[in-house]
Amino acid sequence: MSDQFRVSEDPSLGGTYSGVEPMGLLWSLRPVPGSKPGLRMRKMNVQTPMEVTISVYQGHQTEGFLDQVPLADVLVERWFMVPGVRRIPITEYKLTATLFLPPGPGPFPGLLDLWGAGGKLVEYRAALLASHGIASLALDYLTPKITMETGKMVDNEYFETAYRVLQQHPQVLSSRIAMLGLSPGASVTLKMAAYSQVVKLRCAVCIGGSHVQQVDGSLKEMLDFFCKNLGKIRHNKENQTIWRHLPLPTPTDPSLKVDQQSCEVETRCLILTLGTTPGGGRWAS
Numbered sequence: 122m123s124d125q126f127r128v129s130e131d132p133s134l135g136g137t138y139s140g141v142e143p144m145g146l147l148w149s150l151r152p153v154p155g156s157k158p159g160l161r162m163r164k165m166n167v168q169t170p171m172e173v174t175i176s177v178y179q180g181h182q183t184e185g186f187l188d189q190v191p192l193a194d195v196l197v198e199r200w201f202m203v204p205g206v207r208r209i210p211i212t213e214y215k216l217t218a219t220l221f222l223p224p225g226p227g228p229f230p231g232l233l234d235l236w237g238a239g240g241k242l243v244e245y246r247a248a249l250l251a252s253h254g255i256a257s258l259a260l261d262y263l264t265p266k267i268t269m270e271t272g273k274m275v276d277n278e279y280f281e282t283a284y285r286v287l288q289q290h291p292q293v294l295s296s297r298i299a300m301l302g303l304s305p306g307a308s309v310t311l312k313m314a315a316y317s318q319v320v321k322l323r324c325a326v327c328i329g330g331s332h333v334q335q336v337d338g339s340l341k342e343m344l345d346f347f348c349k350n351l352g353k354i355r356h357n358k359e360n361q362t363i364w365r366h367l368p369l370p371t372p373t374d375p376s377l378k379v380d381q382q383s384c385e386v387e388t389r390c391l392i393l394t395l396g397t398t399p400g401g402g403r404w405a406s
Contacts, residue, residue: 146175147199161239167248168208170198201245203252208244211258214282217265219244220258220290221251227292229256230323232299233283235306237329238344240264246301258287262309262340274341280309281319299324308334308343311379332379333368 129143137149152160176191205224236243240263247257288295302310307330314325334343353366
């Protein structure tokens with residue numbers, strides 16, 4: 122019997138994933154049983170690696186690892202920035218953002234990166250995209266410095282300013298800029314793509330968001346609408362949270378939903394990724 126296990130060839134017969142999955146040990150990581158509900162694993166300092174210890178134990182273990190002596194273990198470093206990627210904090214124009222530039226002189230395609238309702242400046246996706254040749258601007262739009270100082274949420278001009286910063290950078294291809302949004306960031310992306318006279322995108326990537334929002338409304342009004350409907354959140358048998366009912370029923374009034382056909386005309390390439398779980402996903406659209 123072989124004493125080697127190749128994740129790219131050998132199937133998992135149990136645990137947090139099944140079948141042959143080269144990255145299964147990492148993407149299927151879960152909180153330790155008994156942990157605080159709703160925990161998310163986020164790398165806040167992308168300039169240091171995420172360290173993962175992979176251990177081999179006797180038999181099949183599901184918990185109590187700290188009480189067991191491993192047969193073998195190895196420390197794996199997962200980096201978010203390849204050598205040569207430049208991380209540039211952006212504080213001009215009242216922005217709270219970080220620009221990641223790929224190695225080399227460019228020019229590179231650009232991307233404006235908007236995360237979800239958790240707020241804060243989340244950089245690891247932008248860092249990874251820059252590691253693959255895309256100049257990426259991670260933007261905090263829910264808890265930026267200007268909001269913390271004034272108590273007021275940002276408006277459309279904030280996003281348009283961030284777009285201009287990216288567009289006017291000498292190492293960015295001004296005609297090849299995309300916008301990537303998650304959850305409320307996806308809703309902002311849809312609105313900017315459809316109606317902004319400043320933001321002209323080649324591609325809009327919207328993950329787990331909704332087109333249901335007041336066309337002429339503010340970011341605060343959009344968030345207030347979703348917060349008002351939090352009672353519509355559902356949980357399935359696996360205790361996964363299903364958000365798709367929040368904007369339902371879809372209004373018939375065109376002033377209460379983004380015209381997605383306008384997005385397609387303006388961007389020439391609109392990608393909508395609406396769900397990540399079978400049988401429900403996050404939103405209906």
